[in-house]
Amino acid sequence: MTTRLYSHPDVLEHRTPAGHPDHPDRLKALDLALEHPHFDRLQRVEAPRASEDAVLLAHSEEHLWHVMRSMPEDEDDIRQIGEDTYGSVATLQAAFRSIGGAMAAVDDVFTGAADNGFVTCRPPGHHAAFARVAGFCLFNNVAIAANHARTVHGAERIAIIDWDAHHGDGTQALFENDRNTMVASLHEEGLYPFTGKVDETGIAGNIVNAPLRSGATGDQFREAFRDRIIPAVINFSPDIILISAGFDAHYRDRVSHLNLKGEDFDWATGRVMELAERFCQNRVVSLLEGGYDLEGLAESAGMHILRLIRG
Numbered sequence: 001m002t003t004r005l006y007s008h009p010d011v012l013e014h015r016t017p018a019g020h021p022d023h024p025d026r027l028k029a030l031d032l033a034l035e036h037p038h039f040d041r042l043q044r045v046e047a048p049r050a051s052e053d054a055v056l057l058a059h060s061e062e063h064l065w066h067v068m069r070s071m072p073e074d075e076d077d078i079r080q081i082g083e084d085t086y087g088s089v090a091t092l093q094a095a096f097r098s099i100g101g102a103m104a105a106v107d108d109v110f111t112g113a114a115d116n117g118f119v120t121c122r123p124p125g126h127h128a129a130f131a132r133v134a135g136f137c138l139f140n141n142v143a144i145a146a147n148h149a150r151t152v153h154g155a156e157r158i159a160i161i162d163w164d165a166h167h168g169d170g171t172q173a174l175f176e177n178d179r180n181t182m183v184a185s186l187h188e189e190g191l192y193p194f195t196g197k198v199d200e201t202g203i204a205g206n207i208v209n210a211p212l213r214s215g216a217t218g219d220q221f222r223e224a225f226r227d228r229i230i231p232a233v234i235n236f237s238p239d240i241i242l243i244s245a246g247f248d249a250h251y252r253d254r255v256s257h258l259n260l261k262g263e264d265f266d267w268a269t270g271r272v273m274e275l276a277e278r279f280c281q282n283r284v285v286s287l288l289e290g291g292y293d294l295e296g297l298a299e300s301a302g303m304h305i306l307r308l309i310r311g
């Protein structure tokens with residue numbers, strides 16, 4: 001596989017208050033893991049800066065201006081913008097590089113420059129809705145990438161698979177009435193944002209939720225993935241698969257009570273790639289969401305990316 005990694009130093013500059021889980025060290029830990037010779041074949045690309053207009057692919061103009069106006073101007077200032085969600089002077093730069101990386105990855109899998117790609121997005125995106133910041137998220141990176149695939153590359157059917165430990169409520173809200181976008185989520189039940197129940201099915205079954213019990217291990221994760229996610233994607237027959245790749249279900253990560261291991265993310269990545277080979281010429285774009293234990297993130301995101309490279 002030709003696999004590209006889209007990143008930019010600016011994503012390290014987004015700052016949050018002391019003790020907040022979304023710390024720049026997350027990406028430093030991942031960068032360090034990716035220095036291993038295993039990753040020599042990974043093509044490293046500087047994430048371009050998205051335009052402000054790109055945000056409007058998934059959000060209202062008011063939302064864009066609200067977020068932009070809410071940012072502090074002082075270097076040392078960290079301002080609360082929403083529930084658990086903060087901005088610093090460089091946050092917008094980080095967000096626009098994350099969106100730009102996601103859009104470039106979509107471009108590259110459609111032009112054939114790459115088979116698949118991983119984008120080190122920060123801040124994450126899947127809790128952000130049309131007019132709402134939430135849960136560390138300002139702009140919904142995966143929703144913007146999906147709508148970019150549709151408007152620029154003519155993708156008709158887009159599947160989003162979200163395996164972050166938290167339900168991707170923003171993504172679900174954005175697409176629950178869009179029968180040509182499927183949102184399939186595995187997450188811990190009873191955890192923030194407390195949505196993502198099995199009976200939330202969208203329009204024509206385009207929303208698929210597979211909540212996992214607190215304490216679930218890789219066996220339960222794989223069973224749900226095999227029984228719920230794979231058949232739904234086969235039935236949907238997508239033109240591209242986007243992954244909201246959070247790694248906070250790793251057993252080391254304290255923000256959830258799930259107990260996945262690096263091998264489980266490797267396994268899930270392999271299943272997604274089989275589906276992408278069958279339906280959409282291998283096109284997979286994976287965007288970082290959560291993952292807050294440094295060792296857990298480095299291990300599981302590393303194994304995910306290695307699987308993208310090796311096929």
Ligand SMILES: [Zn+2]
Pocket residue numbers: 164165166246248289290291
């Ligand atoms: Zn999460």
